[in-house]
Amino acid sequence: MWRLLNGWLPFQDKLQQFGLHLPSKCSFCPSSETLQHSFVHCWMARYVWSYFQCMLGVRGAADTLIKTLQGWWILASGKSPTAVLVYLLPVLICWELWKARNQVVYENVFLRPPYICRQIVWHLNAIGAAHPFACANDDTWRRLGLLPIFKMPKLLKCIPLVWSSPQYLYSKLNVDGSSLGNPGHSGGGGLVRDYHGQVIAAFSAYYGFCTNMEVESRALLEGLLLCVSLGLVKVIVHMDSEQLLKIVQRTISAPWKLDSLVRQIHEVLSRGEFVLEHSYRETNAVADELAKQASTTHIGRGPTKPPLYQGE
Ligand SMILES: [Zn+2]
Incomplete structure (x- = not known):
């Protein structure tokens, strides 16, 4: 997120500043690729953002990435489970959009938007399993269908316990x-x-x-x-x-x-x-x-x- 917000990700417009002239077309549409395009304006980005915005009732359609993030983070006040969710989600969305972009640019693998959304939910669940949020009574989570997964018991760590003899002469x-x-x-x-x-x-x-x-x-x-x-x-x-x-x-x-x-x-x-x-x-x-x-x-x-x- 730090690199993204500081404009340090190697998008084509950035690389051109260093004299690297590569194809500048977006991998998902005919527009030229810029940070703002890939994270906000491209149909791919819009699909993913609106998928989660609709779910959580966050107002969408901001014209820059920073405004989009502000739209989310302004709602993420307090320590309620929903606030945690609203705070985390934009970060995960950006991360998955960046990965999807790289998949197609470097490996020629096109990830479908619903798959990206599922990946984001998967990340949320992984974080939830590591740091269980107290979300038992929160409707937002239930609406998202995340509750059953989040209520999953923490994975047990198994250690074999055996009495072992001491080292030589001890x-x-x-x-x-x-x-x-x-x-x-x-x-x-x-x-x-x-x-x-x-x-x-x-x-x-x-x-x-x-x-x-x-x-x-x-x-x-x-x-x-x-x-x-x-x-x-x-x-x-x-x-x-x-x-x-x-x-x-x-x-x-x-x-x-x-x-x-x-x-x-x-x-x-x-x-x-x-x-x-x-x-x-x-x-x-x-x-x-x-x-x-x-x-x-x-x-x-x-x-x-x-x-x-x-x-x-
Ligand atoms: Zn595009």
Whole structure:
């Protein structure tokens, strides 16, 4: 649009200013080709503009491109779905007219006007799918027949989630916390596996009444201490609490209640090469189950009992 409005598109009249004399006839009619002709006066442009002007009740028949655009944009005030539509449409119309012109000039392919209109609607739908407009109650959209398409659910992005073993000589610790009620009966769970994927050790510990963040922190601390006690110094740590990860990485500050726990975590982290990463819940399922077991059965290490290590 910037190039168009500044007259920078290489139409024949523009090229002639640089001494390039090529056929100057419009590709769609016998008139000579200029920017104003191709975007406003040519029957092809008029067809496309009036198609959408009729639909939206925009007054048409302006004699220059800038006046045509003004006619649209003056109506595009506010943030209503129709305003968004009225604002976007002229841009898409210009884009498709320019493409249609180039198709015939450079590739000798003639696109029929209804096809161009469909392309414009297709663009609108693509934009709508990427940025869903709140258009549920807007009549204009319904009149345009765009509503059913715009109500289309967003495309889901699929990522395969698989637990993967750590690199050579590293171990992987998966930890998780479970609080039934937040605060409520809580437990932490975790397990350490070597780079073959073999379980080295695991824990499932009951912590009494805790909040979510408290139990996540305690489970992480417990897991880290477990690694240290096993003499593991190169450990990838996976947890599904993004918030705790940010707290430990000091991206966000810790609530005062967690301050002491977070300090202990930092102290243990300084004892080895620990790489903390966020993992999706799906790849942390075993730790999650161990934590849930502790919080529901109340079995596992209590505040005074020694840790319950399993595995090996
Ligand atoms: Zn023409």
